[in-house]
Amino acid sequence: MNFDLALFEQFIFLIGQITLVVVIGSFLCALLLVALSIYSIGRGKLYFPRFLKAGMVLLEGLSKALFRLFGLEDSEVLTFFINLHNSMNKKAFSEVPVEERAVFLPQCLRSARCPAHLSPEGLKCRSCGQCTVGWWRIVLEKMGYRVFVVPGSSFIKRMVKKYHPKAILGVGCLNEVKEGLEISDKIGLVSMGVVTLKEGCVETLVNWDDILETALLGIDPARIPGELADRPNGTSYTPTE
Numbered sequence: 001m002n003f004d005l006a007l008f009e010q011f012i013f014l015i016g017q018i019t020l021v022v023v024i025g026s027f028l029c030a031l032l033l034v035a036l037s038i039y040s041i042g043r044g045k046l047y048f049p050r051f052l053k054a055g056m057v058l059l060e061g062l063s064k065a066l067f068r069l070f071g072l073e074d075s076e077v078l079t080f081f082i083n084l085h086n087s088m089n090k091k092a093f094s095e096v097p098v099e100e101r102a103v104f105l106p107q108c109l110r111s112a113r114c115p116a117h118l119s120p121e122g123l124k125c126r127s128c129g130q131c132t133v134g135w136w137r138i139v140l141e142k143m144g145y146r147v148f149v150v151p152g153s154s155f156i157k158r159m160v161k162k163y164h165p166k167a168i169l170g171v172g173c174l175n176e177v178k179e180g181l182e183i184s185d186k187i188g189l190v191s192m193g194v195v196t197l198k199e200g201c202v203e204t205l206v207n208w209d210d211i212l213e214t215a216l217l218g219i220d221p222a223r224i225p226g227e228l229a230d231r232p233n234g235t236s237y238t239p240t241e
Helices: 004-042 049-058 060-069 074-094 133-143 153-163 172-184 207-213 226-229
Strands: 102-106 148-152 167-174 190-195
Touching: 074 167, 074 172, 074 190, 102 133, 102 153, 133 148, 133 207, 133 226, 148 153, 153 167, 153 172, 167 172, 167 207, 172 190, 190 207
Parallel strands: 102 148, 102 167, 167 190
Antiparallel strands: none
16 A cells, blocks of 8 residues: 655645644634723623624633733623623513523522521522511512522522523622523523622622612513512612603
């Protein structure tokens, strides 16, 4: 069997050229992605969101390295990614009937003295008044949501498999929310994320107004509970037409 060394060398050279083009193209694409992201962050407005989201998924590692090079922390990048995801999913979320939505709250929001016990569907909140989770759970359920207080992502996957919601609103720390949004995308589930104000295992904080703003998307004003006029945080809520 004759071996054509010249042909083999040409083949290797071609592979090398293709690899070089791919590497340079990926770098330039990541550089454009980072530049556009930084510009969007600075302006407070998303530009070319579909390109940004696709790029963040395909070139995440390289993009993160470039973000660090430009002085952006991982937390800033994750926050931008979550805001980007929410912006792109807002319309789809608002079109899902509230009865087919679910809210997942992290157990770290509860009081350290919480009397709730863990069940196969998460914590069974007793609305004891020692934290605001119970009050908001009732309000969200009156709006039509199915609400879960869960200790981890395994419970979320289990409840999604059991109840088959078409849209979910997840609350958690930066990494948890990002991971949840990515998992939702993979299984074709419309998702929105709200990040807690501080991280920890107990008595963390969240801006409930952020949760409410998302939860009200596409909701008939007639379904908005009157209790929102006198919320635990002392602020008032005026429904918009």
